[in-house]
Amino acid sequence: MEIPSVVIDRLPLYARALATLDSNGREVVSSQELGNHLNVTPAQIRKDLSYFGRFGKQGRGYNVRKLLDELRRILGLNRQWRIAIVGAGRLGKAIAGYEGFTPQGFRIAEAFDSDPAMIGSTINSLVIKNTEHLETVLSENPVDIGIVAVPADSAQKVIDSLVRCGVRAILNYAPIAAHVPPGVQIKRIDPVLALQGMTYYLKSEAASPRR
């Protein structure tokens, strides 16, 4: 059965909330309470989880640890993922230095840049390699995920290179609508688009959006 991508995208949120509850020693949580934490309706949570089987008993809530383990297994969060970051400028450095990746199993294993002044220097104790050698390097040391933090005009070329190296998940920080072949995941991180989606409501003094 094919599960809608919007459902998949909510599961990491549930896992994060459950991990917090678990670390606070909570054993059971209701969909009501989980929903309050996350601004999601309890019905939505129950429906999303129903795609993956039956969790929890009617009126008894979810076993926190068990549901968390199950979500981690479903999402593939119980292993390490190797990442190559392309673009080691100000943005690339901020991403590579972000402390939230490692605890979640995301390890930045390679870093590339095309600026001769940058190549050979280190970013979080990782030597920056020449983007021209990306395909050679990654064919010897494959990665699972590519993070693209290069300027807009070279982003599609970098993405094509990553795809040729067998990378099947790309997080794109460049402000372009990139193209990837079927079977390759791509998500964009784009603060300008996010801001532009909010100014609509500021401008029109409209009510909150329907979620």
Add this chain to the structure above:
Amino acid sequence: MEIPSVVIDRLPLYARALATLDSNGREVVSSQELGNHLNVTPAQIRKDLSYFGRFGKQGRGYNVRKLLDELRRILGLNRQWRIAIVGAGRLGKAIAGYEGFTPQGFRIAEAFDSDPAMIGSTINSLVIKNTEHLETVLSENPVDIGIVAVPADSAQKVIDSLVRCGVRAILNYAPIAAHVPPGVQIKRIDPVLALQGMTYYLKSEAASPRR
């Protein structure tokens, strides 16, 4: 009429693609071609735009400039928006230095941090002020939008302060499910959640997600 937020979120994409076409001298574009650029179906584009009236004539395509102007007006992109950034660490600095904001009318007008070593220094020629004084500063010089780049454990407090200052749109980089009152927009930028939404497909070797 209330327009679904997913529709509003796609409009900036359309505006960006139209701006590129316009700067290339294109006068007319079909929903088919626009869709190809953006990995969106032509039917989706036509349906999204139909919320806002009639654009283009059947079989004639859209007038690029006219549709672009209209989308800018709808989204409120034809004016300047003042932004306060809270958190001037590595991430805050990368955000403040991002060159993509200004051309789109987003001006970072204030920057705050709670680190005494940071307060008084500059970030893109903006003097960093003490987060403790945020409410005083913003009550005298209001901003439209807040960008939150502080650690998770202080993010909700900062968001509450911004809301008290009348900020009605917040872009949150902290990895928490923040709460805001009705009428306040919040969007999150969270690379870990984005990666976790993709590992599902890597793990299961499943086909592309339904979009």
